[in-house]
Amino acid sequence: MSLLELTAQLSEKFPGRDYQIDQLLTMLGEPDEPTPPAIFVYGPSATGKTSVIRTLFENYDPIGTNYAYINSVECFTSRLLFERALNAWTGHIPSVENKFSNYARCDNLVDFVNVIRGVLDGRKETHYLVIDQAERLRDRGSMLLTSLMRMQELTGGCNVTVVLITNVVWDKFRPRHGGAADPQCVFFSFYTKQQMLDILVKDCPVGEPESFFLTFVEAIYEVFHRNCADLNELRHLVAMLYPKFVQPVFENQATRSEFSRLFKLCQPYFAAASERLYLREISTSEWQKYSTVASAKNNPEDVTLKIYQMAENSDGLDLPYYTKFLLIAAYLASYNPSRLDVQYFARGKDPSKSRKKRAVTNSENCLGGRDRQQLLGPKAFAIERMLAIFYSIIAEPVDSSVDVQIQIASLITLRLLTKTSAGDRLDGIKCKCNVSLETIRSISRTVRLEIDRFLYDFA
Template sequence: MPNLEHPAYPAADLLHLEGLVPCRESQVSTLLSIFGERQHFSFPSIFIYGHTSSGKTYVMKTLLTTLQLPHVFVNCVEYFTSRLLLEEILIQLQSCSPGAEQTSPVHCDTLNDFVRLFKQAVASQELQDQTLYIVLDRAEQLREMEANILPAFLRLQELTDRNVTVILLSEIVWELFRPNMGCFEPFTMYFPDYSIGHLQKILSQNHPPEYSADFYAAYINILLGVFYMVCRDLKELRHLAALNFAKYCEPVVRGEANERDTRKLWKNIEPHLKKAMQTVYLREISSSQWERLQHDGGEPGQLKGLSAHTHVELPYYSKFLLIAAYLASYNPVRTDKRFFLKHHGKIRKTNFMKKHEKTSNHLLGPKPFPLDRLLAILYSIVDNRVAPTANIFSQITSLVTLQLLSMVGQNDQLDGPRYKCTVSLDFIRAIARTVNFDIIKYLYDFL
């Protein structure tokens, strides 16, 4: 028995719609009840909110398109000013009629112009006998526009005296929208996050035709068992499922296991899913590079922790400052002569290793260092001469702001500020590679 029933719409369309929006039948049923029949006046404004990837945009697009309801769909991030937003609504409104001609440019400077042009557009497109829906995606951007834009959209049906419903889609709650002066209260509706059962059902629908549905469902079950605690974004999970399925099928393709041999399939895919855990949400490498690495048995990139883009965006001398800070944090003070003076003589490591230094400095954690030591190491590792200008000091402040360095103690100390480097060894090695600096040769723990 179908879950979606409404006397104003054909049963075949509702059945098709139900198949397109799995696990959102209750929300679609509520929306259909609010919309009513085509010629009926609907609620003036509807506010739909929920977390990222909870189906808000997809459900609204699918519902309006499948039932062929006249609508305008605008992303407020793309049209970020009131003029761009109002003009885009009017331009899309010109093409709502099936026999619409080439859309002409529209100039709309104020809200009064929009109301006037909106009435003309609705009359010319013969939309008076059915409800027109204006959907504003990422509606939280409306709070950055003029103060009259949001209240006007909430009361657009009253201002234009036309059968129009404005639907706001957002990731934040209505209480953060409500103006201090008050406004018309929209009908609020919440889209909850997909449960693990919902994700299993939705992702299992994308199974390749050459494999059985049960085989792909078992793979999705394994994938969710690994990633569900750290990632519940449907788009990201769908991307991960498509990326790793070929590796899951390898034992079946080679004839080493059948589709029901879950244990062998799990043992084959487990290490690759753990590698993929390191780059959830981070597009450090492309899908083709990832597949090539899986085929070659390599590691998923040499950068861990932070994205590769962060490394590239650091200025040239900031990279050397960060390297110098890392060396100052993890090398004992008396080793500076050994590493950074040309004529230091032969100094063996065992000669100045004490009992408390048998433990690795990397296990003990970073130690604070003064500013003059940081600059002294910087001048030693940089090939060309670097003057202690204001630019260098501002870059140190920027590294502190980025939390790559942390300031230790108070700012009013007479002996100058002290810092501590907070990045990991993998991170600093990646930084050093971008400037062709072998940092391992300068670390006391690796002698």
């Protein structure tokens, strides 16, 4: 296959990536032509970097012995990286016959370079080392990255090119001591709306009208794109919601031309998906299982309620033990006034007694028109305050091996906590709790904590 044919084929398969594909194929050229020592492919997540690179090399080298695809998560040591690359270049497959041994043992970079010289001696074709999630290489010492960038020089002129795929810009990779020239960079930008629609419409089920499916995809994009810019998440939502959207057509409750009626019938599922499916409070299999009973002949709100109850009646979010207490502390910090922290969380205090004393006062305030605490929504709190509540409500001393900072960062990554202030460091930032009271009560039951004893004005 010529480079022009390959360019046309890849451009058709990956809409919106014509420029990047043309850049990459221009750098690669013909198999026996000289290539840059290193190519740096970067950009935000879910922009097609890995898919484009892997498909490109699968077609560029159908035999598969001129490139080695390495994922840094799997090859978490340099030795695994070196030996996996040599296996790919030589076509060696560990099996029972060879006792699952690798082509050669490479304990260090010197061994790797020496074996490369022997393997590639006399070969004119370029051999590519493709490393995905390359940002993990920065944790293995700057010399490894520098040596990979200079592999052509270290191997005595062997035509070896290293391709790094990452979400991080090159400035955060560049070794402080220098030692290697900057690579050729290829940037994968965010998809535009039209590019996303062109990609999503390729998932149209067999037998479904593409124009009708495109109308649905546009509606999904308009509903979710402000909170979800990730293409993979949108594709997942489309796959889960389209069967519910088109079901009334097969049940003769509406026609394909009645789009507004179909949208109205599916609207409860949009709400349930945004709160349960997107946040992964229920899994894909659970969503499919509990939504199969849905029908336009039934009340969609009843089915939605069942989906909500399914998530709430579970054993809570699948979180580590201490992380559950951190999330509970975050909820208390979001909904309890800070002026009452000493009264609720000081050691030796019984919050239930304080609640009884304020029962009449709270009821009078509510009758007087005062907004109740849970109706005002979550308030921002400092991480230091959340930690103080955490250490107060947990029964036993926290194990010294537990890294609380990492668990807080995980809650932010899972969108269970939302940052409300700028800054990368956890100390000093402010957050809000992003879960419901029912979820917190469910989590509290799993750790045997009476959450109602610590909640202010929730009676």
